Amino acid sequence: MIPLLHVSDLHVSIRTDAGIASVLDGIDLTLERGRILGVVGESGCGKSTLIRTIMGILPKGARADAGEILFEGENLLAFSEAELNSRVRSSRIGFIPQDPLMSLNPVFKVGTQMLEIMRDHAPPDGLRGAARQRARVQRLVGLLRRMQVPDPETALERYPHQFSGGQRQRLLIAAALACAPGLVIADEPTTALDVTTQHEILLLLRELVGEFGISLLFVTHDFGVVAELCDDLCVIYAGQTVEAGPVHAVLSAPAHPYTVALLACHPDRADSFQGIPGSVPSPLAPPPGCRFTPRCLHTTLPCSAAVPTGRSAVGTAVKCVLYA
Amino acid sequence: MLRFVLRRCGLAVPSLFGLLVVTFLMIRLVPSDPAAAMAGDAATPEQIALLRHKYGLDQPVWDQFVVYLGRIVRLDLGESAFTHRPVATDIAQRLPATLELIFASMFLSVGLGVPIGVLAALRHNEMPDFVLRVLSVLGVAVATFWFAIMLQLLFSMQLHWLPLRGQLADSVPRPVNITGFLLLDSLLGRRWDAFGDALAHLVLPAVTLAFGGLSGIARFTRAGVLDTLQNDFVFYERAMGFRRSRLIWRYVLRNSVTATVTQIGLLFGGLIAGGVVVEAIFDWPGIGSYTVQAILTGDRQVMLSVTLLVGVIYAVVNILTDLVHGLLDPRLLDRT
Numbered sequence: 001m002i003p004l005l006h007v008s009d010l011h012v013s014i015r016t017d018a019g020i021a022s023v024l025d026g027i028d029l030t031l032e033r034g035r036i037l038g039v040v041g042e043s044g045c046g047k048s049t050l051i052r053t054i055m056g057i058l059p060k061g062a063r064a065d066a067g068e069i070l071f072e073g074e075n076l077l078a079f080s081e082a083e084l085n086s087r088v089r090s091s092r093i094g095f096i097p098q099d100p101l102m103s104l105n106p107v108f109k110v111g112t113q114m115l116e117i118m119r120d121h122a123p124p125d126g127l128r129g130a131a132r133q134r135a136r137v138q139r140l141v142g143l144l145r146r147m148q149v150p151d152p153e154t155a156l157e158r159y160p161h162q163f164s165g166g167q168r169q170r171l172l173i174a175a176a177l178a179c180a181p182g183l184v185i186a187d188e189p190t191t192a193l194d195v196t197t198q199h200e201i202l203l204l205l206r207e208l209v210g211e212f213g214i215s216l217l218f219v220t221h222d223f224g225v226v227a228e229l230c231d232d233l234c235v236i237y238a239g240q241t242v243e244a245g246p247v248h249a250v251l252s253a254p255a256h257p258y259t260v261a262l263l264a265c266h267p268d269r270a271d272s273f274q275g276i277p278g279s280v281p282s283p284l285a286p287p288p289g290c291r292f293t294p295r296c297l298h299t300t301l302p303c304s305a306a307v308p309t310g311r312s313a314v315g316t317a318v319k320c321v322l323y324a
Numbered sequence: 325m326l327r328f329v330l331r332r333c334g335l336a337v338p339s340l341f342g343l344l345v346v347t348f349l350m351i352r353l354v355p356s357d358p359a360a361a362m363a364g365d366a367a368t369p370e371q372i373a374l375l376r377h378k379y380g381l382d383q384p385v386w387d388q389f390v391v392y393l394g395r396i397v398r399l400d401l402g403e404s405a406f407t408h409r410p411v412a413t414d415i416a417q418r419l420p421a422t423l424e425l426i427f428a429s430m431f432l433s434v435g436l437g438v439p440i441g442v443l444a445a446l447r448h449n450e451m452p453d454f455v456l457r458v459l460s461v462l463g464v465a466v467a468t469f470w471f472a473i474m475l476q477l478l479f480s481m482q483l484h485w486l487p488l489r490g491q492l493a494d495s496v497p498r499p500v501n502i503t504g505f506l507l508l509d510s511l512l513g514r515r516w517d518a519f520g521d522a523l524a525h526l527v528l529p530a531v532t533l534a535f536g537g538l539s540g541i542a543r544f545t546r547a548g549v550l551d552t553l554q555n556d557f558v559f560y561e562r563a564m565g566f567r568r569s570r571l572i573w574r575y576v577l578r579n580s581v582t583a584t585v586t587q588i589g590l591l592f593g594g595l596i597a598g599g600v601v602v603e604a605i606f607d608w609p610g611i612g613s614y615t616v617q618a619i620l621t622g623d624r625q626v627m628l629s630v631t632l633l634v635g636v637i638y639a640v641v642n643i644l645t646d647l648v649h650g651l652l653d654p655r656l657l658d659r660t
Contacts, residue, residue, distance in 0.1 A: 107655075
């Protein structure tokens with residue numbers, strides 16, 4: 001069976017005043033049905049660009065130069081804006097944004113916004129007019145109740161500022177599920193929340209995957225969140241996928257030098273605070289081949305050629321000459 | 325909501341009282357004798373003194389003010405020294421023409437300015453944006469009277485498309501007076517000839533008056549939309565597949581028009597002030613030309629009353645602006 005989402009060798013560049021920035025340079029990831037895939041990387045590694053490319057909303061001057069984004073077997077890169085709107089967004093791919101405080105339109109009622117999402121994308125139910133509207137409101141109220149939003153019956157009549165941050169994230173999760181999509185993309189949905197709320201949201205997401213039959217692409221910079229939530233993991237460094245595999249395999253036996261170094265930095269694992277020497281290369285003038293080369297401890301090897309994908313001892317996919 | 329309105333109304337009272345005091349005192353600085361002006365050139369000193377006594381102008385300023393205030397409260401605005409009719413009657417007769425002109429200009433500047441501003445923001449740094457920038461410089465730089473005369477020369481004198489001046493041609497009988505608003509009365513009386521003629525007369529003064537406001541509104545709308553487009557929620561709404569037309573004209577625009585609404589409120593005041601010049605040029609029978617006449621003849625009662633009237637209109641428009649802000653952004657209502 002083909003995977004739900006399969007991104008292969010994705011390259012995205014952005015034309016800027018200072019030159020052409022190669023933001024994504026060989027992203028590979030696979031999300032199987034019913035799984036939660038964590039995409040992990042530092043800020044600036046291209047996580048947001050990856051999400052925007054999948055959703056087909058690239059910033060000005062950006063374009064996908066190579067690669068494929070196969071979603072249910074169709075290449076999303078070949079879709080026009082109109083096709084994405086009519087056949088993909090909300091109806092098949094739901095989105096949970098990073099900042100719940102800023103992502104709802106402040107001057108419209110929550111219900112107005114959620115019904116706008118359903119307006120063009122809700123699955124056909126054979127109803128029309130007022131009956132259809134009532135059915136949609138009912139579905140939304142049911143979703144809000146499931147998300148444990150207080151007073152779900154009246155919530156749709158309220159404005160975003162009348163909810164707390166955690167409640168607004170619950171509203172956004174309900175909105176992502178409103179049109180029954182198969183894939184939900186979550187962009188660091190817990191970063192803006194405090195730790196206890198964060199934990200509740202993660203538990204909720206975990207339950208929803210089975211309950212609503214969705215698959216979740218969860219983008220974050222936090223290994224702790226990945227360990228708690230995800231089934232699979234894909235590590236990104238400077239626009240390149242460096243390592244991918246089941247979460248427990250990657251975390252227990254990291255193979256790529258970057259994954260090793262990054263995990264060594266995590267306060268839960270490190271004996272003392274330490275970082276990775278050097279800094280992330282500029283996408284305007286990246287090193288050829290593996291972009292981690294300038295900071296890597298194994299630089300005697302031919303790293304500046306095209307990077308092969310190998311297998312680690314525990315079976316994770318590693319893009320490093322050490323495993324080729 | 326009701327509390328919101330009442331509070332704003334309450335706040336307007338001291339402002340209007342201040343305006344009353346200041347205009348009353350300032351008009352006393354004008355070096356002309358109102359009694360002499362009223363009596364006319366042929367009057368004897370005895371006649372002037374009689375008038376002065378009749379209108380209480382020989383009383384102390386304080387007493388005069390108390391009398392004046394008492395009359396204002398009863399909506400008695402006095403009598404025009406020039407038309408010898410109650411000022412209130414004159415104003416009631418002329419205000420509809422002015423309001424008709426102002427509403428037409430508002431309609432033009434908002435109806436064109438908002439879409440132009442939105443297009444300029446969507447095509448940021450492209451052709452429509454450059455056109456708007458040129459337009460807004462012109463809107464500020466071009467003098468109203470010059471623009472009016474150019475329009476008259478082109479569309480009336482050269483092309484003969486539109487009438488030069490006035491509100492209705494002499495050959496067209498006025499429709500029956502129902503509301504005082506010429507266009508409305510023409511419609512209510514099914515006088516299509518009068519409606520067409522009045523509309524043709526309205527075009528040039530309304531366009532003149534709208535020009536400056538239009539560029540201002542377009543500029544503020546453009547800035548507001550550009551600002552709104554930066555917001556996370558716009559990305560979110562795109563990602564969730566909001567239809568583009570609805571995203572822009574409903575969800576983005578509602579967030580962008582706060583500054584525009586303020587601008588429209590200010591514009592209304594500007595239109596009343598600009599209307600004075602435009603009404604004079606186009607011989608429009610409204611409050612503006614009435615004011616010019618009053619200033620030229622030193623007609624105190626009229627000057628005082630018109631100033632007060634403009635103040636009241638300003639205050640009402642301000643309250644409406646606040647109210648619209650509240651309706652557009654529910655966060656404001658919750659805060660008060």
